[in-house]
Amino acid sequence: MSDELMIPKSPLQFRKNSEYEPQRILVGVTGGSAAGKTTLCETIKREIQYDSDVDMTILSCDSFYKEVDKTKIDITQYNFDHPDSIDWDYAFQVISTLLSGKPSKIPNYSFVTYKREDEDQIVLPAQVIVFEGILSLYDERIRNCMSYKIFIHCDDDIRLCRRILRDVQERGRSVQSVLFQYSQFVKRSFENFISPFMSQADLIIPGHRSNHVSVAFIVNHLKNMAKQNGLLREKLNTQLYFGDILYSVDGFMRNRTSMDFTKYYSNYKQLFFPEEQLKNELLYITQNFLGGKLTTKKSIYKMVKLCFKQTYIMLEKCLVQNKQTFDQVKCYHLNEILAKEFIPDKNINTIVVAVPYILRNGTQKLHQVEEKLKQQQQIQLIVVNVFSDIKAVTDINWTFKRLKILVNAFLVGRLDKFRSLLLLQQDQEPDIMFQQDRFYKKLNEFIKKKKLGNIKNEDDEFC
Structure with a gap:
């Protein structure tokens, strides 16, 4: 032990x-x-x-x-x-x-x-x-x-x-x-x-x-x-950032006011809203999702592609707000960190992990990541995440110590409805179009381009 x-x-x-x-x-x-x-x-x-x-x-x-x-x-x-x-x-x-x-x-x-x-x-x-x-x-x-x-x-x-x-x-x-x-x-x-x-x-x-x-x-x-007993949580350690697309299931969390996560009735702390060129597309996706019109793989693909793009924009804003630069940031694959021989680079102070979805009971691997980093006190951990449900986000806010920032584009209010709209059975994992390897590859490319200062403007293929 x-x-x-x-x-x-x-x-x-x-x-x-x-x-x-x-x-x-x-x-x-x-x-x-x-x-x-x-x-x-x-x-x-x-x-x-x-x-x-x-x-x-x-x-x-x-x-x-x-x-x-x-x-x-x-x-x-x-x-x-x-x-x-x-x-x-x-x-x-x-x-x-x-x-x-x-x-x-x-x-x-x-x-x-x-x-x-x-x-x-x-x-x-x-x-x-x-x-x-x-x-x-x-x-x-x-x-x-x-x-x-x-x-x-x-x-x-x-x-x-x-x-x-x-x-x-x-x-x-x-x-x-x-x-x-x-x-x-x-x-x-x-x-x-x-x-x-x-x-x-x-x-x-x-x-x-x-x-x-x-x-x-x-x-x-x-x-x-x-x-x-109060139902009071531990003091907030993790900054939680969500995008506009979080409205997509049952109109959940339409209030844009910042809320204190240490209170038992709180649902989020801070929101980053999308760039102007994305707002019309996100509105289109939200309306179609709520209307139950995402009935084909092509329509789901479009929604996921926009979510990917949203996470990159939000990550950049998070780093700017926390006065960090891409020079000391490195993206790692989840499996790479969990490997026994993993040793982080000495010249970085922030590790970014790409995790496509964290749904119910899905935070165990992130706790394993924290365990790996417990000896690296100088390193901050950021998780860039596309889909989460409310329970997963609550677990993150209550129990994580090393995770400083969670970037999340899409918050699921009702997991059963989310699965049904994505044409999934109750016992299936939602891996359609947003697998771990693909998301890591694209996020890693984004960070490398930012380091070089030659990031292209936003018509790249994100999926």
Whole structure:
């Protein structure tokens, strides 16, 4: 683990770092195997984010299993339901880091190799952090950090039936092996290490039926707790610049007044508007987008081309406003920075990264970029971005420390509508016409020409 993921001496220290540090809420969700914990957590997350500014992250106990050497241990005799199978120090370390307002890394545990995979997952600190699992209330340190503890109570025979169906259908196991593991480990562990913590729970809910009433109660309670904690964000570290095209989805953010991002109701800080020669084209694209007329690849191509051009104009204005010159700026490919052997040039003070789109849950790679640059204190980071959604921009404003400027041409108000207008399915990434390699190439060419002072006037092919 890195030095940044240090264990605080006391959870009370989480609240002392910043006057804008949110009072993050840690929720524990526990119950027997197959009681419905994961389903409940996903339902709560969907409902709490549906119509509110409250964000939620789910951590699973399963991520913190210790590695098992199958050459030395008979895996069929290994008890994954015992507390000793969990790396509690690691789990507490991650939760402490998230509660202190910093991103953290969690391992990806493989139940094929029974080891942690090489690449960790970066998790961002949310206002509500849910720690779920059969043993989520077991560790006293973690339990003391929790603001709310939920126990799902479900009859043993229902849980056993669910476990048989799940393991046979999803994991290819036999009914006989499922019954052996249940009688040998699962039932005993529930009686010894899980059921006793029912008395520690703030709320006990039934797990044998749909819990619409329970979910509504929990969601409303968490929203009220978040409001009582102020919903104040950390002080603004990143300057966020948007272009006129940000109106394009549902007329979002038509107010051009600068707003303070440290307030929970703020959406942006400052706007740069396009050059005169682009205004008519941008108006045409906005009207067609809102009218649902972008129905061909050619029309989408035109919109993306204008967005590319807009980001270049905005980048130049940002540098001028911050009294920087192109002489000390260098553009890097995202994959180049993330490579192990990456070392930035010594004669630059600003790194520009071209990222075509940062949509929901898409900021993890940018946190990896910050990790790469943490030893380079003299270097500022600028991200030039074409498409973002509101959640991604909010994550950037709350959690990034090294990112000084985000240039964004197109802000998406409703991600589902944006996908539908671009003719995309819900599970598709919007990579039509604006791939990473192409955007990097064009932005890099723009910066090089600016250094040479012979940038051409704006009829170049941008896509």
